[in-house]
Amino acid sequence: MTELQQRQTPTRAADTATRSAYHPPQRRRFRRGFGLGGLITLLPLLLVFGIFGWWPIGQSVVLSLQQTNLVDPPAWVGIDNFRYLFADPLLWTTLRNTAWFVVLALLFGFPVPVLLALFVSELRRLGGVFRVLVYLPVLVPPVVALLLWKWFYDPDFGLFNQVLDVVGLGPSPWLQSTATAMPSLVLATTWAHAGSTVLIYLAALASVPSELYEAAEIDGASIWRRLWHVTLPHLRGVLLIMLLLQIIGTFQIFTEPFILTDGGPEDSTVTILLLIYRYAFLNGDYGMAAALSVMLAIVLATLSAVYLRLTRKWSTT
Amino acid sequence: MSTEPARGVLSAADRHRPTVRWSIRVAAAVLLLAVAIAGAGPILWVAKGAISPSLELLQEPLRLWPTEPQWENLLLAWRELRVGRYLLNTVVLVGGSWFVQLLVATTGAFALSVLRPRYGRFIYAAVLATLFIPGTTSLVALYLTILDLPITGGSIANTPWAVWLPAGAQAFNVLIMKQFFDALPRELYEAAMVDGAGTWRLFWQIVMPMSGPIVAVVSLLAVMGAWKEFLWPMIAISDTEQQPLAVALPRLAESAEQNQVIAGMLIATIPPLVIFFVFQRHIVRGIGFTGLKG
Numbered sequence: 001m002t003e004l005q006q007r008q009t010p011t012r013a014a015d016t017a018t019r020s021a022y023h024p025p026q027r028r029r030f031r032r033g034f035g036l037g038g039l040i041t042l043l044p045l046l047l048v049f050g051i052f053g054w055w056p057i058g059q060s061v062v063l064s065l066q067q068t069n070l071v072d073p074p075a076w077v078g079i080d081n082f083r084y085l086f087a088d089p090l091l092w093t094t095l096r097n098t099a100w101f102v103v104l105a106l107l108f109g110f111p112v113p114v115l116l117a118l119f120v121s122e123l124r125r126l127g128g129v130f131r132v133l134v135y136l137p138v139l140v141p142p143v144v145a146l147l148l149w150k151w152f153y154d155p156d157f158g159l160f161n162q163v164l165d166v167v168g169l170g171p172s173p174w175l176q177s178t179a180t181a182m183p184s185l186v187l188a189t190t191w192a193h194a195g196s197t198v199l200i201y202l203a204a205l206a207s208v209p210s211e212l213y214e215a216a217e218i219d220g221a222s223i224w225r226r227l228w229h230v231t232l233p234h235l236r237g238v239l240l241i242m243l244l245l246q247i248i249g250t251f252q253i254f255t256e257p258f259i260l261t262d263g264g265p266e267d268s269t270v271t272i273l274l275l276i277y278r279y280a281f282l283n284g285d286y287g288m289a290a291a292l293s294v295m296l297a298i299v300l301a302t303l304s305a306v307y308l309r310l311t312r313k314w315s316t317t
Numbered sequence: 318m319s320t321e322p323a324r325g326v327l328s329a330a331d332r333h334r335p336t337v338r339w340s341i342r343v344a345a346a347v348l349l350l351a352v353a354i355a356g357a358g359p360i361l362w363v364a365k366g367a368i369s370p371s372l373e374l375l376q377e378p379l380r381l382w383p384t385e386p387q388w389e390n391l392l393l394a395w396r397e398l399r400v401g402r403y404l405l406n407t408v409v410l411v412g413g414s415w416f417v418q419l420l421v422a423t424t425g426a427f428a429l430s431v432l433r434p435r436y437g438r439f440i441y442a443a444v445l446a447t448l449f450i451p452g453t454t455s456l457v458a459l460y461l462t463i464l465d466l467p468i469t470g471g472s473i474a475n476t477p478w479a480v481w482l483p484a485g486a487q488a489f490n491v492l493i494m495k496q497f498f499d500a501l502p503r504e505l506y507e508a509a510m511v512d513g514a515g516t517w518r519l520f521w522q523i524v525m526p527m528s529g530p531i532v533a534v535v536s537l538l539a540v541m542g543a544w545k546e547f548l549w550p551m552i553a554i555s556d557t558e559q560q561p562l563a564v565a566l567p568r569l570a571e572s573a574e575q576n577q578v579i580a581g582m583l584i585a586t587i588p589p590l591v592i593f594f595v596f597q598r599h600i601v602r603g604i605g606f607t608g609l610k611g
Contacts (some may be wrong), residue, residue: 037516038432045425045444045491048417052459053447053486055467059406059458075505099533119348122325124332124348133356139589140360143547143563144582147570148359152378159362159378167380173439180531191355210324217328223337226326252453255547273548273552274455281552289457297454304449 063290081291189297369578394580407561414484427493479553
């Protein structure tokens, strides 16, 4: 038996060597088999991605260089759309709003899931209940959740101001004032998305090797020092990735301001996508909308490329 | 080593220390309360609001239970606001999106992973490239595309196809499906080919029966994702008769009786909750799969 194996192994190795030197017969067989049947299996992907994926991406670039209003035939206008775009003061308001959103999301949207996950991972009991409760908001359809938040935020009849009243704090204008509208928006967004982030952090926390904690403990490290020197360094990769994903998500925020504020008060919550929507579907200026879309796509593609590099680098954590 | 119970920052010795034990207990109680209020509270409030009189909701939003539950509200919402109709529209859109996504992902990944055409690498690269450019950035162009299709011409706006077909262009589905197929033993395909199995038999009788777990994950992602859709259905389907519930609700909220709108919100929330509790295990695994997709 062993003799047979020994005799077979070298031949097989030699065989594969010659195969890879030429065309490996099995792959050629598959390729030859890739006839009509193969083409049919590839057809749904080619059609769907072709018409609804690749074509619109290319069209965005074409549209951004044209003037289109669906009535007159489109006319080439060069980079005029971009010029008008940069001249629109609303663009700069929008970019400021987006930056402000990112900062606010960093301040309270980012730490909350981290702290929740750290705590839940230390629980011996009830961990499952916590997980389900934290994840519940993710299941509520965004429109339903936002209509509910809008209801809660109502300055006169809303739940939040009634609660503030009970604990003796003055009423807040919430969505009605330029100062509080964006923080209110971020609060609602954080509530809606924290659940899935917590679960991702929990998975990352579970992968921290116990031996490291034990070694740190033997060396006399306190609970806080273990947290600081063992746990956090292990989370570093995931934290950075989630941060990047949060920024990528922030650039695409639409439903929240659309339902809650419609960009107001005084354009203080207009986001990039809301501006694209206004250009295209309120003003009927598809060229401007496409120009902004193309710029957004470039930024997002860059961020995604960075994200990909990071996930490759930290795929072990 | 792996038989040892997993531990976190706290060791067994830490847990015996009274300060640690008590702070954990107190913090657990406080946090459980907070998470219960934040997580389950709003859903329960919607459930309560759906059977409360509108006036009571305005005057006493903190009330735990309506003075007189108005169960007929749900029926009124179903009939007067025609939530039933919109829900049916949602189900049709979600069902079709699910089917198209699954069809594109399974057949496409099968062709790219098992059949491996010569130009397959380029197609796969082009599919993955769309991961870098989120669909939201080609929204405007996609709208013009469905108004006037590239090859055939004609418009599919205001038909379910306008939601179904673009839903299929999900590179992530193709990615995880292909990775799954790549991990299946190739000897099986070769053996089947030697036995004279054609492309279809290979697909239906060899690959698909082994792909239960990945089909489940992609299905859950597709259904849960499609149920949440708002922006694209709003743009693609302007005919109010055909709008899904998510698009109809904000419009109804502006004019209709508030407690009936809340009843509609409750009805829109129940299906994803049911799906979650039935497939909880798969969904948690799905998050592992999507992992850092967000």
